[in-house]
Amino acid sequence: MTRPDYTVVWAPYYTAHKILKGLVDAYRNTDDARALDLAEGLCDWMYSRLRPLPAEVRQRMWGIFSSGEYGGLVETIVDLHSITGKAVHLELARLFDLDSLITACAENRDVLDGLHANQHIPIFTGLVRLFEATGEQRYWTAARNFWDMVVPPRMYSIGGTSTGEFWRARGVIAGTLSDTTAETCCAHNLLKLSRQLFLHEQSPKYFDYYERALYNQVLGSKQDRADAELPLMTYFIGLNPGAIRDYTPKQGTTCCEGTGMESATKYQDSVYFRAADDSQLYVNLYSPSVLKWNGVTVTQTTGFPVEQGTTLRITGRARFDLLLRVPAWAEDFTVAINGDQQRVSAVPGTYVTLSRSWRDGDTVRVRMPFRLRSERALDQPGVQTLMYGPIHLVAREARQTFLEFGLYGRAALSGDLAANLQPIAGNPLHYRLGGVELAPFYEGTEHAFHSYFRRVEPKVVFAGVDSGVANPARPDGSTLLDEVWLAAPFPAKRVFVDRVTAVARQWVAQGLMSVGDHDLVIRTARNAPIR
Template sequence: MTSEFNPARRALLKYGAFSTAGLALWPGHSAAAAAMTPAPLGELGYAQVQLGPGPLERQVRENHHLVLHLDEDALLRPFRLRGGLPAPGQELGGWYDTWGFAPGATFGQWLSALARYYAITGDVATRAKVDRMVRGYAATIDAGGRFYRNNRFPSYIYDKLVGGLLDASRLAGNDIALATLRRTTRAALPHLPPHAMPRNEAARPGEDFSQHAWDESYTLPENQFLAFRLTGDEQHRALARRFLYDDFFLPLARGENVLPGKHAYSHMNALSSAAQAYLSLDQPVYLQAARQGFAMVDAQSFATGGWGPDEHFVTPGSGKLGDSLAAEHKSFETPCGSYAHFKLTRYLLRVTRDPAYGDSMERVLYNTVLGALPIQPDGHAFYYSDYTRQAHKGFHPDRWPCCSGTLPMIAADYRISVAFTDAQGIYVNLYVPAQLSWRQHGHAARLLIDTRYPHASAISMTVQTSAPQTFAVNLRIPAWATGASLRVNGRHEAVPLVPGTFATLHRPWRPGDRIELDLPLHTRLQSVDAEHPDTVALLAGPLVLMRLRDGAPPAPPSRRELLSAQPVHGNASSWRAGSGPAAVTLRPFCDIGGEGYSTYQRVDTT
């Protein structure tokens, strides 16, 4: 049992600047190491990871069912009406409304999600819906791009359409998706700005949309680079370069913290464009920008891994993160923020092989997005995680907000975040019930993961190979996991289990070989920021344990009382701290339903 008050994190919060000469973005990471970045790890395909029963698999099924049963005429209505075409079907309403806030904005995301679910399941009905959506949308495109006229979000919606059409082609084999992408780009081009424009949140409805109001042109390069890779069309590479947000990326690469005041989700999303620019252009400055930017976000994150109270980054050293706990119920834009977080950490983990990015992804998984309430059939969606002392889960008041597009996508992407490969073997990143399949040295290999982690410390893995073969199994040892142990076929393995590293088992494997990893779920405390050292969250392993509220707030506990929390016998998702009338019940966010809760507790300083 320990108390976690990270001095390095406090220093970052206080000073808000990072030295380019010393890229110590994570413990043990040096500038020399940054200059010797190995080849990126490979991703497994969606079908190569099968999730076992549990909350991740349930969230996948819920979202697949939702998008599979969305009415196609309703989905196409904004494109048809704004294009001057007949439009049967009902308005979905909310943000999606034809003449509303963001008409048709989530169409591309739902198309992308369906293509991913088809890649996962091979479901014929899912592919048929992808085909109908692409053909239906293609019939609405006109060369002049009438859809984009007087549209608040031309860049944002175009970007989502690009992503959806790319996935329809590469994951669902749609035969007209790339031709439709070319037509979409021609139609959108006259309505895009000349370069990446800052988000103009001061713009009001009815003002000149040529200023692009709240639009997010700075997120365009990622999908444009991907489109170039898939199609070879130089126009996409030119567009990617045109919209690289160097006014944001270059200061970050120099170590200047330009985050405060910026819209959190979209600028986190923009960092994936920097990562993709590095992979596409081989310019280290963009990798540096992505890593520095992520480290600056991490330094102002809540214990849950979430960031951006009221959707904006705060000023380091201002105490605003802690101040937000008093009344700011919009603590973290959860599905959208988690989607951006997963994308960026996946890029950075693959490129740097630094397991700290996996630690961060894991914390966001269990403490934010996995606890999101299911999207309702009428379009009400979980939007914000609330970290105030009077918190409840709830839905955004408007139907079909942006988070209704990203939640189905990130649920599909759990699979491609579980593990990665290289020529020597496999890197296990997320310890979830799953079956991984890949080719190693030309032979089929599988790894079966059986665990109740993070509600329990034990993780069991079984190797299945078509024949005995030698390769590496690399296991992420979280930075908090002191005292981890490892056995193979019941025997202790003399492999260094250093917190914050990958432990490597490089050996001959035979079918049925069993790996047993134990990650003790020690309790520890983390303050919200340096200016509020006595406002703390209780963690056990990767889980933030949140106090259930049942009446008047109890007297502030001591640190010792919080750290003494233990799982309730027979219910690993519920914990108790203290004893007698002053005892409190705590649960992880993913196990909280309609109960009131508090993420942070004030501790007794006496």
């Protein structure tokens, strides 16, 4: 008889994964045959238990919260298969297929609402490994589509996902903010999946996400204050107004403390990728590092993200394409080789390719100035967050209701909102906005903070010049100013004025604005000293 309390029998195959992973890693790093023997024995035991079960019983098992959670077991079984070559190990891996979920995702049907997030994310890291081992296309398609169902439809500004460990409806962000958002294990496993997908599809979107989650949630999941007894990693990260990060283990040590420590390896494991034939080297993260590869040493020196750029120095000689990721947020990305500015098409969200026979001492200098931008919650446009380049800025404030900020009145033609900020001397990436201190989320402190705020723009103001016109809004909360600035960056003031004119005319035509207010807004745009 099945007990309704899932804690009575809790995820036995999740535990099996931890044991098997340890054994496989021990064998890979020591060549100790005893570790391999134990790993194969454990898989034989699982196979003997699962193979006789009817398929419908297994499907029910893997769908149960949370007893059906098996973590990264499938990818580890496939790793073992890569060592042994035994067909039975691939057969065992397939016995964990949750067909209802795989089929839905392969068909691009979003069925994630109500699912336990970290029970299901590792299913897809396993599917990528199964695709690599079997060539079965549905595994790849399911994993690829699944990623797009989470990023960005269920992603918070720090790169995390889930609330109370579960996913809610697609696109509901502001409506799910609580003190139990963004379970740390979810970010850890989404980083793994992003890395896997990039190996097969070199889309910059995977590393735009990776950078966001790594430099915000993962870096901010560790408390800065050292402790000799406790790992001091977050389990949940509350993103509701006035949240305080809790680094104390819950009822002992949770999975998130363990993966939180393991996540430190992610600062180095995905900085560089190479083409299989060594003809290309991808630089996906801007991080101080040294790479020895293909007869050369690449030394990356940077203070990123405090420094808004990086330097790569080549030691040795080789011909290859150097591909530099242009982050989606980087509107002004420039490259110089040995001091000579390069004429490159640096479109945000793409790669710049430098094809060259590299010589000893060649130096590549990259500059990517940060801009302050706001990002809207998908379900409530007026609820927003602040991003400075890749860094999420939070307001340090104890009140537990949304703070209200207006920002458009000092926006630049580029869309940069940084003119609203007052830098705090001697404290990089710290600012004041409306009397409130802003700080990078990644600082692992116990200050009360606001990740999201309410955007309030009562008047149409350009470059500090007030038109005297109330900023009209649509029923969904989006405003005239929102629509104007959606088109930023503007290459010249003339283009900006044309945009204001077109939007104002449209709002008049839709009955959302009077002709008199239309004239005042356009006149203000023309006269404003905006640059």
